[in-house]
Amino acid sequence: MLCSGSVKIATWNVNSVRTRLPRLLPWLERRQPDVVCLQETKVQDEHFPLAELEALGYQALVSGERTYNGVAILSRSPGAKVIRALPGDGPDAPRRLLVTSSGGARIVNVYAPNGGELGSPGYTYKLGWYRRLLAFLESEVDAGEDVVVCGDFNIAPEDRDVWDPEQWRGHVMASEPERSSFRALLAWGLADALRIHRPQEGGLYTWWDYRAGAFHRNRGLRIDHILLSPSLAKRCAAVEIDRNERKGARPSDHAPVVATFE
């Protein structure tokens, strides 16, 4: 499917799929994405709103839990070769990874740990999680094929991805060890899709704090990413941050990111 016509792949941290359904459904109808990776679904699998999505022609692959985390992949066809955990994840590990194959591409949906404060146990866990993600890609995924690694990475890769680099310097999301973890993914063989088309531009964010009018003032971070293997990067015609979805009634604090392939 990725080889014929125009294909759209999107990622969106919806901050509760059930609360966001009145935004998600019309967005799907309007944008008609072929594959959608969702993060922070915050719902156990048996309560995931499958019927509403199926009514729009989407099948949902889900890996959720109560209250926190949770990932899902919506697509027009059933998933294949599904993986739901990183090596080293125990049975009670947070649901942060979902891998499938769709239209000939390997789709890796990630919801990276937040990290809490620098030096906290959560921060250590975040860096370890990134090491395990890289090891997983190295051992289980072929960068020579069509690969999409997308989701909420909870890392702003460069200063231009942060509204106030000085305020954020050394803070979680923007610390050098985190940025190094992100660069290691690129070094494995992935391209940051947005930067293919807009290599230098600042002020392009995917998350804005709910508080203090952050969105209105464009005080945000670019932490949601679509990373592409070389074969897909070559065919990536456009990448858009759908800022309109951060506006209006009851938005997620993240905007969707949509990549179009020819």
Place this chain on the structure above:
DNA sequence: ATGGCTACTCCTAGTAGA
């Protein structure tokens, strides 16, 4: 420097998000 908002939960207070 802090909190400012939102969503969740055995639910009106505490936790977490980023």
